[in-house]
Each structure stands twice: as C-alpha cells, then as structure tokens.
Amino acid sequence: MKKIIFILLVASLLLFTACSNKEATTDTTTSDTSGSTEPTSLEDVNDLDVVSDNEVEVDSLI
Amino acid sequence: MKKILFIILAVFLLAVFVKADEIDTTIAQYDSSTDAQETSVLTELETESSVTEEQVATELSMPEEVLTEYNEVEKTIGPRQYILNRQLKHRIKVTLKTSEVILKHLERKNVSTTELVAIQQKIKDLDASIDPKTMTKAGFDEKLALLKGYIREFKLKASSLSSESEKEAMRAEANEEVKKLQDDNISKLARLHNRMQYARALRVIKNDAIKFRQDNEKLLMLKERMIALHQIRQQYLHNNATNVSREDIEALKSEWKERLRNYREDQKSARELARQARVYTQGIKQNMTREQVRQMATELKDVNKDNIQDKVRAFKENKLNRGGNAQ
Structure with missing residues (x-):
C-alpha cells in the first residue's frame, strides 16, 4: 500500500514538473x-x- | 443717467438670455445627433486603418519579391531601417557611376588617376559590405560616415584636376548616367511603409473613438477632427507621388501632430458637453426648472450614465432644502 502511494506521489510530482x-x-x-x-x-x-525619398543625402563628387 | 443705467441693465439681461439660449441650442444639437452621422466617420476610419500590406502593394504595382523582403525585415531590422539601407546602397551606386564618368574624363586628358581609383575601390568595397536586409542602425551610421569621408576625399583630389567647364561637362554626363539607375522600388517601399504607419496610427484613433462612444459619449464634436486626420492621406500620402522630399515629410508630420492635438482638445470639450447634456436632460426629466437645470449643468461634476439619476436627485433635494432654509 505504501509503495502504491509512493509511486502515485512520484508520478504526480513528475506530471507537475512537466506541466510547469x-x-x-x-x-x-x-x-x-x-x-x-x-x-x-x-x-x-x-x-x-x-x-x-531622400532620407540619405550625400554630396556629389563633382 | 437713469437711461444709461437702464441700457446697461438691458444689455446685461440680453447677454444672459443669449448665453442661456446658446447652452440650450448646443445641448439640443448634441442630443439630436444620430448614430448614423457618427458611425459613417468610424466606417471610413475602419476601412483606411485596416488596409493590408498586400492591398497597398497591389495599388503600388510592387513586385512580389519586394513585398516579401519588406515582410521579412518587419521581424528583424524593421522596414524603416531597410528603406534607409536601400537608399544608402542607391547613393553608393550613384557615387560610383559619377566616379566612372570623372575617371574617364581625366584618363582622356592623360592625368594620373591612381589615387582616385584607390578611393573608388574603397567605395566599391563599402558597397560590397552592405546587406540592406541585415544592416542595423549602428552599421548604417558607420557606413554612411565612411561614404561621406570617401566622397570628400575624392572630390578634393578630383577638383584640382579639372577646369570649371570640364566639370560642367562631367556633371551633365553623370546626370544622364544616373537617371538610368533610377530604382522605383525604393520609393514604393517608402510609400508602403508610410501608408502602413498611417494605418497603425489611424487604428489608435478609431479604437479611441469607439472607446469614447462606449463611455456613452457622442462623437458629434469629434467628427470634424476625425475627418481632418483621415484627410491627411489624400493630402500627403498619394500612392503615385514621386520624389517625396524631406520637407513634404516634415509638413506631414507637423500637420498630423496639430490635427491630433485638436482632436484631443476637442475630446475634452466633448466630454464636458456630454456631462452638461446628461445633467440637463436628467434635470428636465426630474421636473426642475430651466434655470435650476442650467445652474446644475455648471455645478454638478463627476456624473456618468450610472450615477446621473441619483446625483441629480441629490442636487435637486439639496437645492430645495437650501431654498427652504433660506426662506
């Protein structure tokens, strides 16, 4: 009986961790x-x- | 003397009556505005604010691949930076084309161009290092500064090697060559971006107006302001506009700001008028005299559709009690 409760407890813990x-x-x-x-x-x-259209303005080379 | 006093008194009474009538008329006009009048503006805002990128791209006859790139950069560097990057790339292309024209002229004159070719190579390398789809603002600022530096360097050296008339001839030839480089897609991207920004802003106005109505306020006073904000598009954001200058954009921004400020101010006044109308109507329902109602409309604050009945009743009782005590 104790074993079953322990297994259920571990399973719930695992399930909770997975959900989190x-x-x-x-x-x-x-x-x-x-x-x-x-x-x-x-x-x-x-x-x-x-x-x-002319946000970028630079000088001309000539 | 008596006559003058009489005239002053008459004018004063007349002013009071006119003012009272003004309030009556404003409130009557406010009460008579219909849902249909108001929702027609909202419908227009709804249409404009829900426009999709695909719709605008179709209106602009934008190639599919350009729209795809636009959508891709939306999740990364953003369309604005992408447009600036494309503009920078275009400026580099123009600079390189101009440098070719200059070098050709100088070589014809048998002038040594070694140093100029070296600078031209730096500009070519700069061009190759730019990927418009990934370059961030920091990268953009750095590359733009480099380009400006190279241009300054090239210009200084080339300037001493040609006469004014030769420069004029080179300028004319370069202009012809540069025209061939025209890339309409960059302008189309800017049109699309601007339109989507405008739609986003209009969505906020529309939602604000809907919220305003949900608070049981009428949109009567805001109608004109909403129309004015809506008209910005016809005035400034034409799909077929070419070469939209910085000045145009500054004018658009400032006009938008001004109209939005008017909208917000009128919204405050509209809330105030709604309060007055609510108090006024409820006062008449509770059999108060027009004089009492007018007074209450100025004095009774913090009323809404849920507490109006109680507030007016309390005001009325308080008023009657005070009247009773006074007698």
Whole structure:
C-alpha cells in the first residue's frame, strides 16, 4: 500500500514538473513573438514614423 | 443717467438670455445627433486603418519579391531601417557611376588617376559590405560616415584636376548616367511603409473613438477632427507621388501632430458637453426648472450614465432644502 502511494506521489510530482516546464516554454514563445509593438494610446502615435525619398543625402563628387 | 443705467441693465439681461439660449441650442444639437452621422466617420476610419500590406502593394504595382523582403525585415531590422539601407546602397551606386564618368574624363586628358581609383575601390568595397536586409542602425551610421569621408576625399583630389567647364561637362554626363539607375522600388517601399504607419496610427484613433462612444459619449464634436486626420492621406500620402522630399515629410508630420492635438482638445470639450447634456436632460426629466437645470449643468461634476439619476436627485433635494432654509 505504501509503495502504491509512493509511486502515485512520484508520478504526480513528475506530471507537475512537466506541466510547469510546458507553461514556461509557452511563456517564452509568447514573449519572443511579441516583438512588434502595436501602439495603443494617442500619445504613442503623436509622431508618425514616415520616411522621405531622400532620407540619405550625400554630396556629389563633382 | 437713469437711461444709461437702464441700457446697461438691458444689455446685461440680453447677454444672459443669449448665453442661456446658446447652452440650450448646443445641448439640443448634441442630443439630436444620430448614430448614423457618427458611425459613417468610424466606417471610413475602419476601412483606411485596416488596409493590408498586400492591398497597398497591389495599388503600388510592387513586385512580389519586394513585398516579401519588406515582410521579412518587419521581424528583424524593421522596414524603416531597410528603406534607409536601400537608399544608402542607391547613393553608393550613384557615387560610383559619377566616379566612372570623372575617371574617364581625366584618363582622356592623360592625368594620373591612381589615387582616385584607390578611393573608388574603397567605395566599391563599402558597397560590397552592405546587406540592406541585415544592416542595423549602428552599421548604417558607420557606413554612411565612411561614404561621406570617401566622397570628400575624392572630390578634393578630383577638383584640382579639372577646369570649371570640364566639370560642367562631367556633371551633365553623370546626370544622364544616373537617371538610368533610377530604382522605383525604393520609393514604393517608402510609400508602403508610410501608408502602413498611417494605418497603425489611424487604428489608435478609431479604437479611441469607439472607446469614447462606449463611455456613452457622442462623437458629434469629434467628427470634424476625425475627418481632418483621415484627410491627411489624400493630402500627403498619394500612392503615385514621386520624389517625396524631406520637407513634404516634415509638413506631414507637423500637420498630423496639430490635427491630433485638436482632436484631443476637442475630446475634452466633448466630454464636458456630454456631462452638461446628461445633467440637463436628467434635470428636465426630474421636473426642475430651466434655470435650476442650467445652474446644475455648471455645478454638478463627476456624473456618468450610472450615477446621473441619483446625483441629480441629490442636487435637486439639496437645492430645495437650501431654498427652504433660506426662506
């Protein structure tokens, strides 16, 4: 009887550890993919990140 | 003297009446605005803000592979840096083409070009070291500084070897050659990027307006401001615009900022008007006189759709009690 309880205890512990690891992996994946941030407030869009055709300007050689 | 006093009194009373009527009219106008009027603006914002990269790319007749690259860099260095990198690469191409024209002219004159060729080689090596898809801002700054240095060096040496008329001839030839290097895809990438940035910003405005309505506020006062923000695209972000200058972009940014500031200010006023209208309507419902209602509209703060009935009732009772005590 004691053996069965011990086995059940170990199995639960293993199962719990496996679940925790899976959760941790999922969390990492989520944070990895959330790189591109979508603006949410009006302050975030106060400055429009737009570019002109001549952002890069250099002198002519002649 | 009596006459003058009478006139002043009459003007004062008239002003009070006019002011009171103004509030009545504003609130009546506010109350009569319909959902249809407001949602039409939201629908326009919805359409513009949900535009996809594929849709814009089709409008711009952008080659598929260019769009694919754009999508790839979105996850790495970002489209803005990618466009700057492509612009830098193009500037290097233009510089190299110009250097070829200069060297050809000098060689025809039997002038020694060894030092200039060496600088040209450095520019070629610089070109080879740039991968627009991976170069970060730090790399970009470094390469741009190097290019500027090489140009300065080349220009200084070449300048002493030709007369003004020769320079003019070289300039004309170089301009012709450079025209052939025109790469429309760089401009198209900038158009796509700008449009997507604008759509992102518009999404924030749209969501803000929706939230505003959910708070049971009407969009009447914000309608014009929302239209103004929406019109930025017609004014500044044409798909077929060529050679969008820095000045155009600065004008666009500053116009956007100004219109957004107006939107935010009007939103504050709209909340205030909504409060007044809520108090006003509830006051009339609870059989208060117009005079009491007007006074309450100025004095009663912190009301929302959930507490308005209780707040107005409390104000009314308080008012009546104070009136009773005074008598």
